[in-house]
Amino acid sequence: MTAISTDKPAVPDVLAPAQLGPLRLRNRVIKAATYEGLSHRSRVTRDLVDFHVGYAKGGVGMTTVAYCAVAPEGRTDRHQLQWTDEAMPGLRHLTDAVHAEGAAVSAQLGHAGPVANPKANGFPALAPASTSTGPR
C-alpha cells in the first residue's frame, strides 16, 4: 500500500494569493453576486460604490457587481445597472475605488430574458420561449 503524502495540502490556503487569468488576487475569497438594488436609472450610485468598497475594506480578494444588463429590455427593473457608454464613468469610479482598497472587482453581465419587466423597462421582454422552462 502506498502512503498518502501530507506534505502538500489538497486544498490551497483560502488566504493565499491566486492567479485568475491575467489577474493576481490577494486571496481566494470572492464575494458572490447578490443583487444590490443600488443602481439608479441604470447607472452606478455612491451607495453601490460604498457597498463594494466595504467588501474590499473587509479583505475580499474580489467582489462582484451583480447583474449588469446588456440591453434595456434585459433588465428586471428599470433602474437595474446597464452596460452603456453612459454607465462607464460610474463603473470606472467604482473599479478605481475597489482597487484602491487592494481588491479586484468583476461584473456579472446578463439578460433577464423571460423574467424581464416589460412594463417597467418600456420594452417587450425577449426570450427564445414564452416560458422560462422552454418549449415542451
Ligand SMILES: Cc1cc2nc3c(=O)[nH]c(=O)nc-3n(C[C@H](O)[C@H](O)[C@H](O)COP(=O)(O)O)c2cc1C
Ligand atoms: C439576496 C440575494 C441576491 C442574489 N443576487 C444574485 C445575483 O444578482 N446574481 C447571481 O448570480 N446570484 C445572486 N444570488 C445568488 C448568490 O450569488 C449565491 O450564489 C447564492 O446565495 C448561493 O450561495 P451559497 O452557496 O454561498 O449559499 C443572490 C442571492 C441572494 C441571497
